[in-house]
Amino acid sequence: MNDHAAHANSFGPAASTYERGRPTYPTAALDWLLPPGRPRVVDLGAGTGKLTRQIRARGLEVTAVDPAQGMLDELVGAVPGVPALRGSAEDIPLPDGAADVVLVAQAWHWIDPGRAVPEIARILSPGGRLGLIWNLRDERTDWVRRLGEVIGNSESERATTIGPPFGPIEQATFEWVETLGPDRLIDMVASRSAIILMTPVDRAAVLNEVRRLAATHPQLVGRTEFALPYLADCARADLPAGPVTAR
Numbered sequence: 001m002n003d004h005a006a007h008a009n010s011f012g013p014a015a016s017t018y019e020r021g022r023p024t025y026p027t028a029a030l031d032w033l034l035p036p037g038r039p040r041v042v043d044l045g046a047g048t049g050k051l052t053r054q055i056r057a058r059g060l061e062v063t064a065v066d067p068a069q070g071m072l073d074e075l076v077g078a079v080p081g082v083p084a085l086r087g088s089a090e091d092i093p094l095p096d097g098a099a100d101v102v103l104v105a106q107a108w109h110w111i112d113p114g115r116a117v118p119e120i121a122r123i124l125s126p127g128g129r130l131g132l133i134w135n136l137r138d139e140r141t142d143w144v145r146r147l148g149e150v151i152g153n154s155e156s157e158r159a160t161t162i163g164p165p166f167g168p169i170e171q172a173t174f175e176w177v178e179t180l181g182p183d184r185l186i187d188m189v190a191s192r193s194a195i196i197l198m199t200p201v202d203r204a205a206v207l208n209e210v211r212r213l214a215a216t217h218p219q220l221v222g223r224t225e226f227a228l229p230y231l232a233d234c235a236r237a238d239l240p241a242g243p244v245t246a247r
Contacts, residue, residue: 102129182214
């Protein structure tokens with residue numbers, strides 16, 4: 001298994017930490033990603049269902065797909081009644097035209113677009129939409145920038161390669177803030193693939209440094225809750241309204 005694949009496949013054993021630590025997504029971003037009406041939605045790379053539950057809360061039909069059974073087990077507990085299927089963006093276990101929107105949250109960078117794009121187009125109805133979203137820590141805040149230095153993973157914009165048969169990509173960014181405490185901060189850091197794959201000694205050292213940051217940084221010291229600012233980086237592209245012939 002190459003390094004990229006190892007990172008992509010690392011989340012299953014850490015599913016409970018991922019569920020506790022990862023943020024949701026801002027309402028404004030979901031408003032922008034979803035078309036009007038009542039589209040059938042596939043949450044692709046759904047993880048523990050952070051986005052899935054927000055889609056269902058809107059009364060929309062949603063199917064969750066993820067390659068890690070551990071993540072799906074957490075999802076089923078968090079979002080009972082939602083179809084949860086084991087599969088990948090390159091091999092989606094759904095029939096042609098099964099969805100009107102495919103959303104990919106925090107996962108497009110793990111995907112092979114050359115294989116995934118035609119597969120996503122296959123399961124979409126004519127005129128269907130592919131939407132991508134990432135929560136990126138806003139490192140304009142000093143303690144958040146310092147956190148990136150500690151965990152060795154500063155944030156940057158993600159590549160949004162899509163291509164035919166989808167049309168032009170539109171992009172938007174939404175600023176938002178999550179309130180959390182030191183324990184959830186540790187879970188958020190521990191749920192990242194680079195940390196999961198560390199040796200136990202190295203992982204413990206990084207998490208202890210995060211604890212020290214939370215206990216000593218002037219913006220955090222003595223606080224049981226604090227604001228973590230995010231930038232929700234979004235992209236969307238639509239299929240032609242007529243039948244898609246390119247596969």
